[in-house]
Amino acid sequence: MIEVVSESRCVECNICVKVCPANVFDATGGVPVIARQDDCQTCFLCEIYCPTDALYVAERADGPLAITESDVEERGLFGSYSRALGWKRGKPGGSELDPTHRIRVAQV
Amino acid sequence: MGLNRKELADKSSLHLQTDVLVIGGGPAGAWAALSAAQNGARVILADKGYLGTSGATAPSNTGTWLVPPGDNRTNIVERRWQRTGNLADQRWMLRTVDQAYENLLKLAEWGYPFPDDEDGRLYIANLRGPDYMAFMRRRVLKAGVTVLDHHPAVEFYFDGEAVTGAAGVDRQRDRDWRVDAGAVVLATGGCAFHERILGAAALTGDGHLMAAEAGASLSGMEFTGKYTLAPYGSSLNKGLPFRWASFYREDGTPILDADGRPLQNGIGEREKDIARAMIEAPVYAVLDQAEPALQDWLRRGQPNCFVPYDRAPVDPFAEMFRVTFRAEGTVRGTGGIRIATSDCGTDVPALYVAGDASSREPLVGGTSGGGGPNSSWAIASGWWSGQGAAAYARRRGDTAFCTSSRPLGQAGLRPAALAKGALTPRDVIDSVRAEVIPLEKNYFREGGRLQASFDKIDSLWADVKNHLSGEGTALTRLKAREAAAIAASGRWSIVAALARTESRGMHRRSDFKTSDPALAHSITLRGVDDIVASSAEQGQREVAS
Known part of the structure; x- marks a missing residue:
């Protein structure tokens, strides 16, 4: 679930407050806060909409792992899902390179 | 209110x-x-x-x-x-x-x-x-x-x-x-x-x-009765990569099916065997049936599926990781x-x-x-x-x-009796989940167990209808209403599962293992408190009130 909002990366645009389908963030006038962590559905979408890769959703959906911002930074995980998709600065990209058709052929 | x-x-x-x-x-x-x-x-x-x-x-x-x-x-x-x-x-x-x-x-x-x-x-x-x-x-x-x-x-x-x-x-x-x-x-x-x-x-x-x-x-x-494999504890109920999985116990022993063959391909015919194995003990998987070219396509084509592995981190093509079946309602x-x-x-x-x-x-x-x-x-x-x-x-x-209209919302919004704060949305949802999520109750179904689940969920429903209320903020009212909707949906599911006295598709009854040609039609439910089930063959009958 959502675990980190990086204060150093965040530009206080509140896009995460707007786009989170589970409404886990609250706007504060500064850096948004994780107000309802347990409502997080671990969909990773806030990460890809964040224009500055300031958010980190840990892989565990059943509860928090208490990973810290410095761990995430050290392991290069900020923005890693956006990069895998080809999204940049919170904008879509990369679907034209999706090789899933090859998987579907192999699947049969 | x-x-x-x-x-x-x-x-x-x-x-x-x-x-x-x-x-x-x-x-x-x-x-x-x-x-x-x-x-x-x-x-x-x-x-x-x-x-x-x-x-x-x-x-x-x-x-x-x-x-x-x-x-x-x-x-x-x-x-x-x-x-x-x-x-x-x-x-x-x-x-x-x-x-x-x-x-x-x-x-x-x-x-x-x-x-x-x-x-x-x-x-x-x-x-x-x-x-x-x-x-x-x-x-x-x-x-x-x-x-x-x-x-x-x-x-x-x-x-x-x-x-x-x-x-x-x-x-x-x-x-x-x-x-x-x-x-x-x-x-x-x-x-x-x-x-x-x-x-x-x-x-x-x-x-x-x-x-x-x-x-x-x-x-x-x-x-x-549809469940999909996911890395244990994760949200990734995406079956596709498990097409190329082999399944093991924690000690690395391959899990075998009834014919002694190793269990592979988690989205095919073997799903039922994997579910059975998971009821007995934890199940692990490796995506070791995927060739290198396919590994690359999977990574680039299904990047969401790899987020849990990369963050754990684990190499799913080479290392064992624990899996679970996520229920999909x-x-x-x-x-x-x-x-x-x-x-x-x-x-x-x-x-x-x-x-x-x-x-x-x-x-x-x-x-x-x-x-x-x-x-x-x-x-x-x-x-x-x-x-x-x-x-x-x-x-x-x-x-x-122009016409005069009235709002229809009842359970969770306007309790029929006195609101009781002690009945929380979380409790309601947990009680419903205890009946509709476990593999041994909902993947493999049986009349006696279904009836026991129905009795529990029916008495829960009476509490929900009479007492559940989310007085307070917009958010607390929404949470109460959601819990009521989950309880209603769980109750409908169990009522319908009891009415279908056969196995068909994802509805698997161990007390009725085969399909009954006389039941090759839809079961329709009407009503929130008093549920009337009907089908083309049987006409209407009240099954829960």
Whole structure:
């Protein structure tokens, strides 16, 4: 679930407050806060909409792992899902390179 | 407590009028909004979350069921129909694939960035969720639709004959909203019983409860036995990579099936064996059947599936990792609000339904519509329901705004007796989950266990109906209503599972192991408190009250 909002990366645009389908963030006038962590559905979408890769959703959906911002930074995980998709600065990209058709052929 | 006109007259609330109100911002709702707008209607789309990220599609990468026009089309549909447990309807199957094909071509025309296949042709049989839904949002806004994000609906308004609109809460501004509408499209998705799977946070069955309160019937609610493998503790209920998995015990011993063969391919015929093994002890997997080229395609084609592995970290192609089966309720299950007309109208005048909120029995029968079929269904049923609702609103004129209407919401909004704060939404949801989630109760079903589950959930329902209340903020009221909807959906599922005294599709009864030809028809439920089950063969009978 959502675990980190990086204060150093965040530009206080509140896009995460707007786009989170589970409404886990609250706007504060500064850096948004994780107000309802347990409502997080671990969909990773806030990460890809964040224009500055300031958010980190840990892989565990059943509860928090208490990973810290410095761990995430050290392991290069900020923005890693956006990069895998080809999204940049919170904008879509990369679907034209999706090789899933090859998987579907192999699947049969 | 609850909503009433007086509160809504206050400036702190929102009251709008429109021709068509679409409730839900997943693909079905988006297509319905586009279609209604194209048919000349003024459209408001109200979503619990955010149009673009809401629903089960946005976080996923989903195939479509693509059957291009051509000579082979009837054969392909016929072959698929044979796998539906004889419950699907080939007319609906054919018109769904035709409409979905047409609309996927529209998407390409509008500029959605589909990839090319190996022959350089546009590959429209797959939609990458985040990109698809971001694209749909832009398209819906461009069509002039008013989009209300974070505006979950909680109840319908009704004038005695037809639905006249809906009301809900604006959860980020802590106020109420109400929209009077000539017609309503319900596209609220399936009910995932609060399972932590991709997109399921909002899929609490609110639409099912609202529709049933208005008099709509439900169908196929027994088909909630669909589970998908996921890395243990994760939200990634995406089966595709497990096509290339082998399964082990914690000590590395391969798990064998009854014939002594190692268990492989978690999305095929062996699923049942894996479920059985998981009831006994934890199950581990390695995606060791994937060749290097395929590993690369999986990584680049299904990047969401690799987020849990990369963050753990674990190399899923070489190292064992623990897996779980995530329950998928009616999302990849099949049941929902029964469709009564070709344009996706329900039994209730002015109420239309699209996507996973509707029963997909006409398309997939008693099997799962997961992935391709549900995706094509969202497109086609969204399109038809938008047309149907626009036409209804046009015929109706302004009468929806003139008549005196009353709100229909009961359980979770207006308790029948004294509200008891001790009954929390969390407790209600946990009690429902204890009956509808465990593999040993819901994947493998048996009459005695189902009856015991029914007794528990029926007594829970009495408490919910009489005492559950979310007095306080918009958010607490929403949570109480969601818990009530989950309880209602769980109760319907168990009632229908008891009524289907056979095994068919994903409904597996150990006390009735085979299919009964006399039960090759849908089971329809009507009612919220007193549930009446009926089928074409048996006529009506009351099964729970």
